[in-house]
Structure formats: structure tokens, C-alpha cells
Amino acid sequence: MGTHNNVHVPKESWPAFAWYAIEFGIVMGVGLLISSNSMDFFKKMGFDESMTNWIFWGLVGVVYLVYYLIIRPIILKRPSLSKI
Numbered sequence: 001m002g003t004h005n006n007v008h009v010p011k012e013s014w015p016a017f018a019w020y021a022i023e024f025g026i027v028m029g030v031g032l033l034i035s036s037n038s039m040d041f042f043k044k045m046g047f048d049e050s051m052t053n054w055i056f057w058g059l060v061g062v063v064y065l066v067y068y069l070i071i072r073p074i075i076l077k078r079p080s081l082s083k084i
Contacts, residue, residue, distance in 0.1 A: 031063035 035056050042055050 027064060027067050028060075031060035034063055035059040 038059060039052060039056060042052055047055065
């Protein structure tokens with residue numbers, strides 16, 4: 001039998017940015033989960049609705065900063081913006 005040059009190679013067919021999109025979605029989900037679970041504490045402290053919105057998205061931002069500046073470079077040892 002002859003060989004074919006149209007062999008399917010999964011790494012070349014799966015776009016690399018999809019892994020970053022999946023990672024972004026996971027970090028966003030974890031950030032939203034942590035932030036929504038901690039909102040009862042801030043509401044009990046007496047913050048009004050507009051201030052709790054700022055606190056909510058601030059906590060989501062803190063999760064992003066911790067993941068992309070501390071966890072990913074130290075534990076995964078992969079830069080976030082480079083070729084795979």
C-alpha cells in the first residue's frame with residue numbers, strides 16, 4: 001500500500017488559543033464562585049448594593065491576579081503569552 005500525505009495530526013488541527021480560552025473560562029468560573037460565596041459576609045458588614053458590586057468584581061480581579069502572576073508562573077512554569 002502507498003502512503004498518504006494527508007495524515008491527521010491532532011496538535012496541528014486543534015487551535016492553540018483554545019487552551020487559553022478554556023483556561024480563561026475556568027479561572028473566570030472559579031473567580032465568580034469565590035466572589036459570590038463571599039458576598040454574604042460583605043452584605044452583613046453593612047455595605048450597600050453599589051459597593052458590593054465593586055467588591056464582587058474586585059474579588060474576581062484578585063483571583064485573576066493571583067492565578068496569572070503567582071500560581072501559573074511558579075507552579076506551571078509556563079509563560080501565559082508565548083507559543084506552545
